[in-house]
Amino acid sequence: MKSPLHDFLAPDSIAIVGASADPTKRGYKAMIGLIKDGYGGAIYPINPKTDMILGVKTCASLDAVPGPVDLALICTPASTVPGILAECGRKGVKGAIVLASGFKETGAEGAKLEQQVLDAARAGGVRVIGPNTSGMFNLHKKVNLLALANVKAGDIGFISQSGNMLLSLVLEAEHNGHVGFSTYVGPGNQTDIGFNDYLRYLGEDPQTKVATLYVEGFRDGQRFLEVAREISATKPVVVYKSGSTEQGQKAASSHTGSLAGSYAMTVDLLRQVGVSVVQHSNEILPVAEGLGLMQKAPGKRVAVIADGGGQATIASDRLAEAGLELAELSEHTRRRLGEILLPQASLVNPVDVAGSSDANPALLAECMEIVAEDDNVDSIFLVGMFGGYSIRFAEDLLGGEMRGAESMIELARRVDKAVVVYSLYAPIKPPALRRLHEAGLPVYTSIEHAVRVLAALGERGIYLKSRAVASHAPAVVPSEDMKAMFARAQNEGRDLFEFEAKTLLRAHGVDVAPEVIVRSADELPAVAAQFGEQALVMKVVSKDILHKSDAGGVKLNLRGEADLHQAFDSIMSSCRAYDPNADIRGALVTPMAKKGTEVIIGVSRDPIFGPVLMFGLGGIFVEILKDVAFRAIPLSQLDAESMVDQLKARKVLEGARGEPPADKAALVDLLLKVSGIVSAYPQISELDLNPVIAYPDGYAAVDARIIINRSVL
Amino acid sequence: MKSPLHDFLAPDSIAIVGASADPTKRGYKAMIGLIKDGYGGAIYPINPKTDMILGVKTCASLDAVPGPVDLALICTPASTVPGILAECGRKGVKGAIVLASGFKETGAEGAKLEQQVLDAARAGGVRVIGPNTSGMFNLHKKVNLLALANVKAGDIGFISQSGNMLLSLVLEAEHNGHVGFSTYVGPGNQTDIGFNDYLRYLGEDPQTKVATLYVEGFRDGQRFLEVAREISATKPVVVYKSGSTEQGQKAASSHTGSLAGSYAMTVDLLRQVGVSVVQHSNEILPVAEGLGLMQKAPGKRVAVIADGGGQATIASDRLAEAGLELAELSEHTRRRLGEILLPQASLVNPVDVAGSSDANPALLAECMEIVAEDDNVDSIFLVGMFGGYSIRFAEDLLGGEMRGAESMIELARRVDKAVVVYSLYAPIKPPALRRLHEAGLPVYTSIEHAVRVLAALGERGIYLKSRAVASHAPAVVPSEDMKAMFARAQNEGRDLFEFEAKTLLRAHGVDVAPEVIVRSADELPAVAAQFGEQALVMKVVSKDILHKSDAGGVKLNLRGEADLHQAFDSIMSSCRAYDPNADIRGALVTPMAKKGTEVIIGVSRDPIFGPVLMFGLGGIFVEILKDVAFRAIPLSQLDAESMVDQLKARKVLEGARGEPPADKAALVDLLLKVSGIVSAYPQISELDLNPVIAYPDGYAAVDARIIINRSVL
Known part of the structure; x- marks a missing residue:
């Protein structure tokens, strides 16, 4: 697939809207950059108030430009941009760079103006770089719109939401003496073109040997992951992601209006698709240079x-x-x-x-x-x-x-x-x-x-x-029964009951402890007979009772029929007292889980990256130590294995303190099954298995929760 | 206290033993360094085979030098060094630099030769820098024995067990353009003069504004901590300690024969005495420069x-x-x-x-x-x-x-x-x-x-x-009873029994659960009456049974006289079966501890740093996550507080997951008491409280182990 960005990131003609004879203005700098570096294409300064800038004849407007225009650099203030983009559309301009700030990064008013920019661009078929960008250069094409001195053409393609970071790398490169750049773009607010588009362009660009990105926030992270997976197979992709701390995320958001997202998750997902993640800004250039030179x-x-x-x-x-x-x-x-x-x-x-x-x-x-x-x-x-x-x-x-x-x-x-x-x-x-x-x-x-x-x-x-x-687990084929179960819950305006969630998991091969729904006390003798000597747990089934323990809806360690009767009566009476209007469907009986190592698996649909699976050890490991691994769904076998290996506390699973090791193969299989189930059922919005008890042989999913995506029937 | 190192680190006369006219030799380089930089003192090249080197008249031997010699630079091979040091002694040389390698870093033979070096130096009253050192410079005194070009006199004093690290900093400084050095010394194997001596010298040196050290291993860490505490009060002390990983420790040991010690512990102890610890080698110069300039x-x-x-x-x-x-x-x-x-x-x-x-x-x-x-x-x-x-x-x-x-x-x-x-x-x-x-x-x-x-x-x-x-806890005064208890254990060739350890702790104000030693079943009714309704635990008392549980020597959750009788009989018979020759003194009865947060406190006498206290949460936090804090004893109030604050899992103590917070003040008090007890009783070699159960109000030390220092009566 050929990126449409080639048309204007390697332009044969450039219009400078707001060209100027004032050397401090961007409309001058861009001109001098093009002229000094010997740009071979047509340059059209647009300025109705003067005839000539730097020896080049101006045009009063884009309409008056005599030839075609691949790229327009718009140097005028924010409020003028929608009108100019409409003009660009009429002229057939392929791409426009909007330098002005004052858009969504400033609040609601700016966001409205940014929407107008996007609407005007879409209406006219013009692609937009920015707004709120430092601009771009393509040194092999001698398009130096930033008029940077002492910058060498070379192998590193750089996309950066920080203009200062570009300057910093250029000065480092100058000092290094051997590093050069191919194309730079500041994507700014990414209102039209996002990191995924730029990455595809760099991936296709033969002058770029390493694609390097400074990212404050992705707009379409899921798409970015797809593109990165494809590009990284043949070309190194280096990403510095800002916002590793809450402080940094706040700063980033006031800078480009980007949603930062969880840093740890972002790093895991980028690595999953072969991106080299750099964690210090002073390592960006050394790592890009090294990966670029040593393929x-x-x-x-x-x-x-x-x-x-x-x-x-x-x-x-x-x-x-x-x-x-x-x-x-x-x-x-x-x-x-x-x-x-x-x-x-x-x-x-x-x-x-x-x-x-x-x-x-x-x-x-x-x-x-x-x-x-x-x-x-x-x-x-x-x-x-x-x-x-x-x-x-x-x-x-x-x-x-x-x-x-x-x-x-x-x-x-x-x-x-x-x-x-x-x-x-x-x-x-x-x-x-x-x-x-x-x-x-x-x-x-x-x-x-x-x-x-x-x-x-x-x-x-x-x-x-x-x-x-890498092999992916065989795809899960959604069953009609299960689809009907989701539809029933949808119709009733509720999420899945725990037993429904477990039924779904069991239907697709997940090891869930056997369980029985008891609707009346009459069924208890049969239940007691079924489970025999095992210690049992009983939990209320009701969509209206979320905190079952608080409602007296959970009884543990039950043995024999008498225990079951007593527990059932107690649960029913205290839950009715807790919420007299609750729709109580009965009680769930299941064996107490054997002691083992608690792990948790969670799936959510991230607004930036789509469905993401989280794996970690339970309790303090997740809540306090944040020792968890993330992967975008679907997972490969190796993704699942590396999730387990990545945990700092993996030794707990490997059998610390004299305990036997947990069954890693079974956990990996479970992760792949969950990935498959979530891929097969778009009805799932969130899924939690918390806890899963890992054993030396196998595991038991003892609790399951599935939140329904109300927009999918 | 004036450091004796001034006498020869700012020497008025220098002899070069093994001076040479061969420009690749250190005996030439040192001469040219002194001459080029315009050293103002006397230079005595020692070489029996030639009359003149670089225009300076040679002497055939040290004995033949006409004036006094402050410093001798010995450039000759390892085997010649003991003899030359004897000569230095006769001549009244104050300090000698031994460049040669081939000493303890190479193994047992080398270590023997190094001992001879030390013996010769001590006999003659000569202080020794090295062996296995790159040498020294004092740029304000124009003593440039390394003949380094383009090195500016300045504020940074540098002591480094890596000569390459010195070269690296000198080149960085040259490139920086504004950083200069005062005195450099390579301490090499520290056979005589160690880091603590050099640090005192830099602390006293008016030309040095920041003392900077690259350390592979300390020889006398306890003394170093004392000196660093004193110096850092008025002058920044920057330390890069190598060996942060096992791989690095192995490499360091084959380099200077240093014992690396635990890295995490070393960092904690250095910070405790005000040292600025740098963790990356490329941060040494920036941090030293910043601390030196901004006091x-x-x-x-x-x-x-x-x-x-x-x-x-x-x-x-x-x-x-x-x-x-x-x-x-x-x-x-x-x-x-x-x-x-x-x-x-x-x-x-x-x-x-x-x-x-x-x-x-x-x-x-x-x-x-x-x-x-x-x-x-x-x-x-x-x-x-x-x-x-x-x-x-x-x-x-x-x-x-x-x-x-x-x-x-x-x-x-x-x-x-x-x-x-x-x-x-x-x-x-x-x-x-x-x-x-x-x-x-x-x-x-x-x-x-x-x-x-x-x-x-x-x-x-x-x-x-x-x-x-900073305030230290009031000193603990050792009691005669307790000293007698140690003496008894010493005489019996054993460590303290658990109940003795607890008696000691209790005697000095530590909250230890009440406990009773039962010597015969006759005493059980009284014990049952004493503890009433509480659940109890019973453990065998025997110096010969180390693994009490394995021997069937521990019974939990005992209530009432009948339980106690049954447990006592069972413990006695199974322990006798386990080891028929065991000297069984009875059984310890104590209440079961309430549920709380487990922490552990350990004290050991580190071979490098002396008595060190470790604090952490129990179990996996210590064993797998290595989330522990170390401080040298005695601790100040702030030391103790910062130990708790330093833990990554401190949120567990602060009341995670709906639990109430643990009583930090009580834990801090406990740490100070343990510090005081260890300071007061040199008889203690190791002390372990594992676990201590921390509660919202107070704590309970439920197990205590004290290993005796057999050399102290």
Whole structure:
């Protein structure tokens, strides 16, 4: 599918509405940006009050433009925008950038004006970037509407709801010296074009090797996930999502009017579709550069080659914290390293050459070549002062450094493993490091940033591998009986009863404890006979009684017929006393669950991301520690497995404190079944299994609640 | 107390043992470093094979040196060092730097040689830096023994077990352009002089404004804590401690032979004594610079002034993540901001000027002045493109930027609040930012680093305030009875019985449930009468039965005389069967504890840091989530309070899920009592209260275990 954005993000003709001869105005800056960079298409300044701007003849209005217009940059105030967009429509303009702010980010009045902007654009068939945007550039097409100086054309496509963040990356890139950009767009309030559209464009753009996004809020998150899943299969997608805290979410909302949504959930869902999520703003450029340059992304086992024990230690700490592993070097590898290194070298990963390279820096490249041949190694991480030997020790070491650099470049090209270099000399860019960078090997100025890159590479590698084998559970086919059950509840204006919810789950293979509805005391002897010696629990069935315990509607630990009679009488009388008008359908009897580990599963339809499944351990783990995992539905087998693995408290499930481990396979199966059921029944608005008791063999769903989507019959 | 290190860390005469004319050798580099930098003292190259090095006459041996020698730099191999130190002793050398590696970091042989080094030094009265060190410099004294180029004299004293980390900071400082160093020492294996000695020296050194340490392992952690507590009262102390992970600890140990110790514990103990702990190596220099320049450190409430909503959002997220608060600006402050800003500006912190400063960057300084007058504000954080207005918008804005910079400098001098600037233009150092930096206002290149500085300032401010009011619990006076009880246990070659441990605790005011030792069944009727209706628990008393439950030595939920008889018989017979030779002293009877929140308190004598108290919630919180707090004993009131506040799961104690909150004051009192008891009784090697049940009013220590220090009678 070809994105329609190509038509105006790589435009052959541009109109500047509100072009100006005042150098502080955007209507001037855009012109000078185009002219200075040598834009090859037509430029039409629109200004009825002057004839010529920067040597280009103006037009009094869009209508007066002599040729076609692909893109209009609208620099005029908010109130004028709907009218200008109507003009754009008449002219056949394909896309318009609305710079003005003063729309939905300012409140209800602004939101009304923004709706008018959208209506005018739709009516005229014009696509809109913004409003409330810093604009765009496409450097390979020499469209530099921000008139940024010293910005290099390159591989990084960047979509950012913060203009300052663009400036910040551009200055970082200038200082780095080797990073360039393809297309930048500020999506602003995303009234028409959203992140999903821009991502598709970057995915298709051959000049973009890595799609990078600074996001305050998604408009259509569900669609974004679909596009990201598709694009990330062939091109790295890097996202910094703001609003990781409540404070940040408030700030974001007053900035672009975006709904931030739950940060933890957003991060989980983005990772689910292969996005590399960056958590600090100063890691955006290093990670984008690393992923863009090193398209191969093998796994999490890193070999560290260091020329100092302290930094080897720091690297080890950061790698472990980032969830990476120090690769276990084979006996053979260690022997080979031992042959070229001094006796005091440490041959166990992290390898510390301990002075062996002082007189021969190319030795570091030899070490890298040796560990690269080890099957236990996914990535090679050089740590220390490479590039600075000729500065620190002796000038004549420069030759060795340059030879070492060439070997590293050759190695990186040859092997299917990532090669990442941190050098403490990187800030002053000595020749060997410049050479590495020119050849496409990024050099990092901090161990921390280098490790973020290694982590992003490793995660991407594992994602791509797992994607290749990902299997979804067989689809659940909705049954007529169950559809009728939903329809009955709809007709009665209620949600599903607990026993109905359980019936649905049971119908689709979920292990729910057997249960019986008792409508009158006459049925109790048969019930007692059915369950025999087991301890039972009895709960009232009534749509009108939500808090069953408060109403005296729950009795535990019942054994034998006498207990059942007493409990039934007590429940009926206290529930009638609690709410005399309650429609009481009877009582539910089910065995008490055996002791096990409580987990909870919840599904809700997120306004941004659609149906999302949450999994966690029960009680304090969810409520206080917020130790939960989220995945968008439908889940693959690997999604379900990774939800369990992701929990900080997973050790509780793995059998802590002498307990046997819970049956992970059964839980994974349950997650997939719930995912399938929610996909099959759009009638479900929310679903809660709280708790599910996990056992060493299997599980029991002991409580179920389903809220109905009233708009689906 | 004057540190003896001044004598040789600011030496008036230096001998280079193993001086060399080979430019790749340390014995040459040190000479050239001294000569180039214009060292004013005497230089004595020691080399029997040549007459002159770099124009300086050599001596054949130390004995042949004509004048006194403050410092000897020993560049010769490990095996020669004990002999040379003996010579140093004869010559009256005050301190010697041993560069060679090949000592305890390499194993048992090396450790033996290192002991010989120490013996020789002690015998001759020579203090030793190293071995296995990169050396030292004192730039204010022009002692540049590392011959580092482009390193400025300045405020930062640095002690680092990683030579590469020094090089890294020096290069960062060179690139920063405004940071300089006072004294550097590589303590290496710390065979003689340890971190505590160096810290005292830096504390006393008038040229050092901030003491900064990269530590792989402390040798005498308890002493270090004492010195750090003293120094940090008047001078910031910044520590990066490596070994935050098991992988890192392994790497550190193979590097300097240091015992890393528990990272979480080390961090807690360092913070307890006012140390600013840095967790990423790339934050060491920014934090040291910030703390060094801004000696005032007010609190955690930060006002953000931003000229872009996106970066305001990022700043808000990072501040909240770092435990800082967005200051709530007063009505008055917001009104004043409203008077100078455009209508679209956001006046709620984070303040986003939203274009108001585009034509007048000095307006940012005005905003900073306004929020600085707000009593709710501790620190002012400028975020955005200040310094780059004249580059981005119009050259003639430079005047406004320079005026703004002067106002900020004046503000920072005038107010008792920290002023921290992040600018996205910092990497290219425009004039307004250079001016800020020259005037002692650091400018950060990333929001993340600036926030680390704000956090360090805020934490230090709160520490200094709390230090002023810190009170220790009244000392516990050991009683003769209790000392006799310890002596009895010592004599019997056992640890304290549970009932003895409880007796000790009770004697010093800890709330321990009442309990009775039953020696024979005859006593049971009286016991039953004493406890009346309460449910009781009975446990065997025997030093030989460690796992009481396994031996059938514990019975729960006993009510009335009959239950007690049955339980006593059962315990006695099953314990005798379990271990026929066990010395069984009877059974302990105590009421079953009411339901409450389980916490645990543990005390151990750490080999590095001495007696340390641990506090946490019980069970999985300790065992799986490792959610515990550590403090060195003795604790202050604030130490104890902060232990409770520090727990991630503190909400469980604060009354989660409808439960009433636990009695924090009682828990704090308990922590202080335990601290006092451990201080008073050196006989205690380990103490465990597991669990203590916390209630809305008070607590109950239901189990106690005390391990005896066999060396104390």
